[in-house]
Amino acid sequence: MQLNRDDLKEAYRRMCLIREFEDKVHDEFAAGNIPGFVHLYAGEEASAVGVCMHLEDRDAIASTHRGHGHCIAKGCDAEGMMSEIYGKKDGLCGGKGGSMHIADLSKGMLGANGIVGGGSPLICGAALTAKTLKTGGVAIAFLGDGASNQGTTLESYNLAKVWNLPAIFVVEDNGYAESTASAWSVAGTQTKRAEGFGMPGAEVDGHDFFAVWEVAREAIERARNGEGPSLIHVKLNRYYGHFEGDAITYKGEGEIDKIKATKDCLNLFKQRVIETSLLESDDLSEIETSVKSYIDQCAATATNGSTPTEADLMTDVYLKY
Amino acid sequence: MSVKSYRQAFNEAIRQEMERDERVIVMGEDISGGMGAPGEDDAWGGVLGVTKGLMPQFGRERVLDTPISESAFIGCAAGAAATGLRPVAELMFVDFMGVCFDQIFNQAAKFRYMFGGKAVTPLVIRTMYGAGFRAASQHSQCLYPLFTHIPGLKVALPSNAYEAKGLMTQAIRDDDPVVIFEHKAMYDEEMEVPDEAYGIPFGEANVTREGDDVTLVAFGRMVNLANEAADSLSASGITCTVVDPRTTSPLDTETILETVSETGRLVVIDEAHPRCNMATDISALVSQEIFSDLKAPVKMVTSPHCPVPFSPALEDLYIPSTAKIEAAVREVLGKGH
Ligand SMILES: Cc1ncc(C[n+]2csc(CCOP(=O)(O)OP(=O)(O)O)c2C)c(N)n1
Ligand SMILES: [Mg+2]
Secondary structure, three states: OOOOHHHHHHHHHHHHHHHHHHHHHHHHHHOOOOOOOOOOOOOOHHHHHHHHOOOOOOOEEEOOOOOHHHHHHOOOOHHHHHHHHOOOOOOOOOOOOOHHHOOEHHHOEOOOOOOOOOHHHHHHHHHHHHHHOOOOOOEEEEEEOOHHHOHHHHHHHHHHHHOOOOEEEEEEEOOEEOOEEHHHHOOOOHHHHHHHOOOOEEEEEOOOHHHHHHHHHHHHHHHHOOOOOEEEEEEOOOOOOOOOOOOOOOOOOOHHHHHHHHHOHHHHHHHHHHHOOOOOHHHHHHHHHHHHHHHHHHHHHHHHOOOOOHHHHOOOOOOOO | OEEEEHHHHHHHHHHHHHHHOOOEEEEEOOOOOOOOOOOOOOOOOOOOOOOOOHHHHHOOOOEEEOOOOHHHHHHHHHHHHHOOOEEEEEEEEHHHHHHHHHHHHHHHOOHHHHOOOOOOOOOEEEEEEOOOOOOOOOOOOOOHHHHHOOOOOEEEOOOOHHHHHHHHHHHHHOOOOEEEEEEOOOOOOEEEEOOOOOOOOOOOOEEEEOOOOEEEEEOOOHHHHHHHHHHHHHOOOOOEEEEEOOEEEOOOHHHHHHHHHHHOOEEEEEOOOOOOOHHHHHHHHHHHHOHHHOOOOOEEEEOOOOOOOOOHHHHHHHOOOHHHHHHHHHHHHOOOO
């Protein structure tokens, strides 16, 4: 399987969409227009997109509190997402979930998650469904370096292996869980952990879309062929704080600026496709412009949307009660 | 005495107990922060800064940052408590009890009974609860009724900074497992708090107002709302007794029954969901013990039977308000009020 011109444009479009979305949420949050907590994915785009470019609606993903990127990469409607983050009635979850609970099951997006380590067991379930119903689907848990230390995560590795499930665990290691360095909190290594459970584990540079795309291709192919689970350790960086409002005093001097200047995943993608003449710079700037205006439109829709009312409070607790 | 915030009151209680007893240790995720990171030490002091400054004073041996592994470190705190330390473990948001509840309710809570009185488990779990932060369904729950249900656990809900310091100090000195519920929306609320260490005994309610018409029993942050409602009702000549039980386990049933007997009317205010919560518990107590003293049916003001919604428009409807409390009081007083 190779990426053709349309695939490359689509990959770039999704990565830009995530970046613009997150930058917009950052600004809007700072302006006091967004309630609650938001955790932004900017800087990590190549991971979600590199993996999700291989997926269809029948494939499931589970996400984290830092979920906007996974949602967009898996095809969730950005306008509905933005409205959700603003707490509006037209939001993807009717304004009931907010940033940390965006989901669209029709797209195979099983939800962002407020509970660190909540996603991996669910992905075993989605993988079991795919296996039992022979849908040909795979299920992918995105989880952070911090989440990799939860019992639920390690139990899921074991379960996925002993049941030979079409599950993939994508450990997005951005170096920190809140203010705590993964270099301190993670004993052993992610790939050795995979090895310990008898599943293939690969480490990849998460700033490089093409590298992520390639290891994801291999893992997904194995899962689709009935060869069981895999783990991918994606090393990357987040550009903003743990949540919006975090002063980021725990990072090193200039740490983020250096990554932005040398390893930004969008820039690396751009360089690569232009150097190799896979795309022209006009193709890319066209995408950038259209994404920008689309995100402005998303924010306008969200701002002007109506808020839920008392009639909405008690709906959707049950189907029938 | 000096003015302290709810946040500072907890911090000071823990600090003074750590100074007094070197077996007191603190652990939790980002409880100090910046562990293994190149930047500032003690970068966070907990997500909302409650434990800031403890690590620089007491060192990393007594202020332990943990990986995100609640089963392991909450269980570890229980084990350490049963073997000679006095751990104060932070379960960041009470919603995360789902990850580690076995270690709390099957292990720590039951050691003493199961082992025939041989175990002593001076464990304190600090945790944040409550809605109002736009933090949605998995970061806003109350859940203290679930802990109150478990024999072997003590449960405290400080309703202001004075209570926070006294109940926290008491919890650390107590030899049984105690869960302290800190309302996340109250950390910046300030009042005069003594500088020296003091404990507030568990199971002794605080009567914050005395009145003739209705008794309001409220928990945690709801005590403030009950006081506000009582103040505003007094303008229309309605006087209320307000009871803050301080701890749901043990529960000061005596003060509750006495004050309800006096007024003959009860409104219970509980931020938890309406089924099997503190409000139903108190209602059952009162109807069982002093039914004949009641002049009107008991009224409960709680949040509804739905998860905490994200949208501010819905969350504001979800949380009990002073308006709802006032309406309930007028309702139990009947026509003309
Ligand atoms: C069970 C549980 N414990 C703790 C938290 C609080 N918390 C939210 S995000 C986070 C850090 C997660 O780090 P990581 O998994 O590396 O993801 P990242 O934020 O870096 O994307 C913590 C501790 C939580 N939400 N759920
Ligand atoms: Mg991380």
